[in-house]
Amino acid sequence: MEKKISNExxxxxxxSPTGFLHIGGARTALFNYLFAKKNNxxxxxxxxxxxxxxxxxxxxxxxxxxxxxxxxxxxxxPYRQSERKEIYKRYLEKLLEEERAYxxxxxxxxxxxxxxxxxxxxxxxxxxxKCSNLSKEEVVAKISVGEKAVIRFKTPARIVKFNDLIRxxxxxxxxxxxxxxxxxxxxxxxxxxxxxxxDFEMKITHILRGEEHLSNTPKQILxxxxxxxxxxxxxxxxxxxxxDRSKLSKREGAVSTLEYKKIGYLPEALVNFIAFLGWNPxxxxxxxxxxxxxxxxxxxxxxxxxxxxxxxxxxxxNGLYIRQKSLEKxxxxxxxxxxxxxxxxxxxxxxxxxxSNGNGHPEKQIFRIKETKEEISFDFIKNIVAAYRERLKKLxxxxxxxDFFFRTxxxxxRGALKWKNMxxxxxxxxxxxxxxxxxxxxxxxxxxxxxxxxxILESEKFSSKxxxxxxxxxxxxxxxxxxxxxxxxxxxxFEIAAILGKEKTLKRLKSxxxxx
RNA sequence: GGCGCCAUCGUCUAACGGUUAGGACACCGCCCCUUCAAGGCGGUAAUACGGGUCCGACUCCCGUUGGCGCCGCCA
Numbered sequence: 001m002e003k004k005i006s007n008e009x010x011x012x013x014x015x016s017p018t019g020f021l022h023i024g025g026a027r028t029a030l031f032n033y034l035f036a037k038k039n040n041x042x043x044x045x046x047x048x049x050x051x052x053x054x055x056x057x058x059x060x061x062x063x064x065x066x067x068x069x070x071x072x073x074x075x076x077x078p079y080r081q082s083e084r085k086e087i088y089k090r091y092l093e094k095l096l097e098e099e100r101a102y103x104x105x106x107x108x109x110x111x112x113x114x115x116x117x118x119x120x121x122x123x124x125x126x127x128x129x130k131c132s133n134l135s136k137e138e139v140v141a142k143i144s145v146g147e148k149a150v151i152r153f154k155t156p157a158r159i160v161k162f163n164d165l166i167r168x169x170x171x172x173x174x175x176x177x178x179x180x181x182x183x184x185x186x187x188x189x190x191x192x193x194x195x196x197x198x199d200f201e202m203k204i205t206h207i208l209r210g211e212e213h214l215s216n217t218p219k220q221i222l223x224x225x226x227x228x229x230x231x232x233x234x235x236x237x238x239x240x241x242x243x244d245r246s247k248l249s250k251r252e253g254a255v256s257t258l259e260y261k262k263i264g265y266l267p268e269a270l271v272n273f274i275a276f277l278g279w280n281p282x283x284x285x286x287x288x289x290x291x292x293x294x295x296x297x298x299x300x301x302x303x304x305x306x307x308x309x310x311x312x313x314x315x316x317x318n319g320l321y322i323r324q325k326s327l328e329k330x331x332x333x334x335x336x337x338x339x340x341x342x343x344x345x346x347x348x349x350x351x352x353x354x355x356s357n358g359n360g361h362p363e364k365q366i367f368r369i370k371e372t373k374e375e376i377s378f379d380f381i382k383n384i385v386a387a388y389r390e391r392l393k394k395l396x397x398x399x400x401x402x403d404f405f406f407r408t409x410x411x412x413x414r415g416a417l418k419w420k421n422m423x424x425x426x427x428x429x430x431x432x433x434x435x436x437x438x439x440x441x442x443x444x445x446x447x448x449x450x451x452x453x454x455x456i457l458e459s460e461k462f463s464s465k466x467x468x469x470x471x472x473x474x475x476x477x478x479x480x481x482x483x484x485x486x487x488x489x490x491x492x493x494f495e496i497a498a499i500l501g502k503e504k505t506l507k508r509l510k511s512x513x514x515x516x
Numbered sequence: 517g518g519c520g521c522c523a524u525c526g527u528c529u530a531a532c533g534g535u536u537a538g539g540a541c542a543c544c545g546c547c548c549c550u551u552c553a554a555g556g557c558g559g560u561a562a563u564a565c566g567g568g569u570c571c572g573a574c575u576c577c578c579g580u581u582g583g584c585g586c587c588g589c590c591a
Contacts, residue, residue, distance in 0.1 A: 176519060276528065316542085
């Protein structure tokens with residue numbers, strides 16, 4: 001076997017644009033990227049769009065957008081196989097000339113029947129080799145009358161061994177494979193052939209791909225030998241599984257990775273999460289940035305068994321990264337959600353999209369509460385995010401948590417105002433007390449810290465008066481919370497009041513009293 | 517059906533012949549506390565099964581079982 005010709009590491013990610021880039025594909029891209037980075041090598045993106053029926057520009061775009069979002073940058077590409085037909089044609093001609101490949105005219109129905117029969121008697125289904133016996137004249141004659149032909153590779157019947165970077169020595173009996181179709185015609189190469197040619201042309205040294213390709217490897221090795229190519233190293237990564245241990249399917253999680261962006265996952269969280277699906281550094285450190293991963297990544301730490309996609313862990317990591325993220329950035333990202341749920345609006349219709357892509361300038365934009373057309377500042381959004389960031393698992397959750405900041409009428413059950421077994425008249429007393437306290441605070445002193453200081457102090461006084469010495473701040477703070485937010489679960493009433501401002505705070509308290 | 521790959525808590529995993537089988541998520545309990553989070557402390561929970569080899573197996577070998585992948589004129 002010829003060995004690789006270069007000692008610089010070159011990896012590639014070679015998806016086909018026949019579907020969205022799902023989590024499994026994203027992880028394959030990540031591992032190739034990390035391996036290249038770790039070894040000071042190159043990472044190449046190649047789009048395998050030879051299947052013209054199924055390849056779609058929108059999927060092509062999805063792949064590119066996705067990698068960009070995750071921060072996975074490629075040094076070369078994207079190459080597209082549809083633009084490289086001349087190259088494949090050249091190698092196809094070479095194989096044909098050297099009689100390592102041949103035209104096959106067998107109709108598909110016949111092949112299908114053959115396969116069914118072979119399987120029914122417990123044999124490995126494979127092509128009989130019928131057309132390999134055709135003479136040159138017969139072939140020319142058939143082609144000249146326009147008979148449809150594909151090109152088959154004469155698969156040598158021998159044992160193929162290779163050392164998988166992750167699994168160790170793997171062995172296949174190529175005699176069971178049969179002569180595979182490597183091109184539909186001279187212009188349309190098929191996967192096993194196109195990939196081999198490109199990997200050679202692009203000087204790929206390490207091929208890290210999903211386990212589903214393990215049984216393609218002997219075919220590719222044999223084609224490499226027929227063409228006189230060197231053999232790249234192979235490493236087959238375990239699959240990412242659905243909760244029932246089946247392959248991630250369209251119905252179960254195989255959606256575009258960009259969907260996770262929509263729901264409000266941070267790319268840092270997703271990268272960290274998928275890196276640990278099938279890999280670990282061997283230490284107890286589990287929070288890694290992309291560049292830390294690039295430093296630590298090693299094939300030794302890659303698992304052999306498939307890993308189930310566990311959303312709870314993703315949520316945990318996302319919460320972690322949300323808490324670490326800057327307020328500016330989070331607020332910027334959150335605006336898109338407030339806009340899409342109709343809570344706020346902007347005069348610039350394209351803004352939401354550019355913000356979620358991280359290139360808007362929110363501090364210079366004008367936002368309005370949709371219901372009242374009242375103008376709000378970027379700081380207003382920032383403060384809301386600050387009050388809620390600790391409670392978020394996903395960014396999208398913020399609209400449901402904080403919608404009350406943008407509404408004039410709060411609708412909630414009056415019973416919610418009651419703290420523990422408080423009597424109705426005490427609830428009214430409590431609200432009056434809050435109104436009394438808050439209306440005395442100057443606008444200048446209307447800050448979260450100050451409100452907290454005063455309200456804590458007053459709540460203790462109020463509580464002991466109400467319950468004769470029992471200290472239960474809830475008697476003042478709970479009705480206040482519900483009056484301001486309309487919710488039983490919220491940020492602290494101090495934070496809410498500070499963001500709402502004195503006027504709205506008092507207004508909400510007054511309507512809590514009257515019940516409208 | 518054939519071929520191949522795989523097998524440690526529910527999940528992601530550590531261990532690379534000698535550990536009370538470790539960590540994280542989730543779950544449960546306690547603390548903090550005006551709610552929910554966050555945070556702190558603690559707990560439940562695993563080597564699929566059967567044979568070997570060895571003084572000693574999660575670890576090595578064989579088998580069984582189970583899971584997954586491929587067997588396309590898809591990639």
